[in-house]
Amino acid sequence: MTAQAPIPVVVNGATGKMGREAVKAIATANDMTLVGAVSRNPELNGQDVGEVLGLAPLEVPFSNDLQASLVMATQERGLPVVVDFTHPDVVYENVRAAIAYGVRPVVGTTGLSAEQLQDLAEFADKASIGVAVIPNFSIGVVLMQQAAIQASQYFDHVEIIEMHHNQKADAPSGTAVQTAQMLAEFGKPFNPPQVEETEKMPGARGSVTPDGIRIHSVRLPGLIAHQEILFGAPGQLYTLRHDTSDRACYMPGVLLSIRKVLPLKSLVYGLDKLL
Structure with a gap:
């Protein structure tokens, strides 16, 4: 039997408080591999994610180009996922870009309007791409x-x-x-x-x-x-x-969402829909 390839994951917003925790959790998950980390800080571009975040070297460089990271993820074995912990002003375009590239978004960024959610749901349906919008991973x-x-x-x-x-x-x-x-x-x-x-x-x-x-x-x-x-x-x-006393409490829900979004063909809203 051929072993199943690890899930390739990109973390968008990897230097934020939640993004840092997500990088740590994904890097230590047996069934996942971190293939990209996106940060708006241009000074980090090219630096090893693990070294910047105080972990062991991960041989994954920071990038400030989300689309390039999405393309790279699609070239890996397995179905790629992007975890978004960014900002309400950019999350809608981030998710649309991920769907367009065939990368399944797990969205922890809040602030999407009802109209934006509806638009993303329709876009996901047309592309037959799973999207998990999770207001809270706990x-x-x-x-x-x-x-x-x-x-x-x-x-x-x-x-x-x-x-x-x-x-x-x-x-x-x-x-x-x-x-x-x-x-x-x-x-x-x-x-x-x-x-x-x-x-x-x-x-x-x-x-x-x-x-x-x-x-x-x-x-x-x-x-x-x-x-x-x-x-x-x-x-x-x-x-x-x-x-909440530690953001680590959200990571089991983040990892669960990454796994559960793979077979989906549409958008789901809320962790309760994945349990």
């Missing part, structure tokens, strides 16, 4: 969201508080948006008004979804990623909370 977050779905059957009032480091570019977080979307799938309206509210300062009550779910965003140094889902009813408060 198994704990999936369990929190599933518990919230159960609670939503019994509570009419719910608000979401998400807290992240102050270098996060988008708000609300993709996880909070996804959580609100999951709660809204049952078509139940939330937070029926009790009084006519007045915001003395715009935004004091946070953002609000079409289904009436409030989302509050906190950005502070010292935080990594945290979310609370608060359900209220007369005489009781039910709180679901997930806290």
Whole structure:
């Protein structure tokens, strides 16, 4: 029997906080091989990824050319994957480029609009290329969201508080948006008004979804990623909370997504769809 070739993986945004962790995880996974690392920092171009990130030499040079890295990945044995941890301003074009080159994107960058997601889904369908858009790679977050779905059957009032480091570019977080979307799938309206509210300062009550779910965003140094889902009813408060203390907690989900995206022929949204 011929051994299956390792999955060739490119990490786009390899010098960011999540990108660095992804490089480490992929480099030590038995069924994957790191074939490219993209960084916007031109000073790193050509330098060994492992040496720059404080690992053993990986014999993979940094590049600031995503398209060249995608082409290189397609020349490897096996179905190539690109993991994107970049910026909301560029992620849409990154994913479109990957699909066009036949490289399967695993997208951890949040900030894609509903219209962009729809466009990427249609593009993936036409190309028969799997795409995994994952707002949060933590198994704990999936369990929190599933518990919230159960609670939503019994509570009419719910608000979401998400807290992240102050270098996060988008708000609300993709996880909070996804959580609100999951709660809204049952078509139940939330937070029926009790009084006519007045915001003395715009935004004091946070953002609000079409289904009436409030989302509050906190950005502070010292935080990594945290979310609370608060359900209220007369005489009781039910709180679901997930806290992150190390970005390594996301890596099992990243590796799982790389493996699961290979046989897909369309776009999936959320880690729960891959479990």
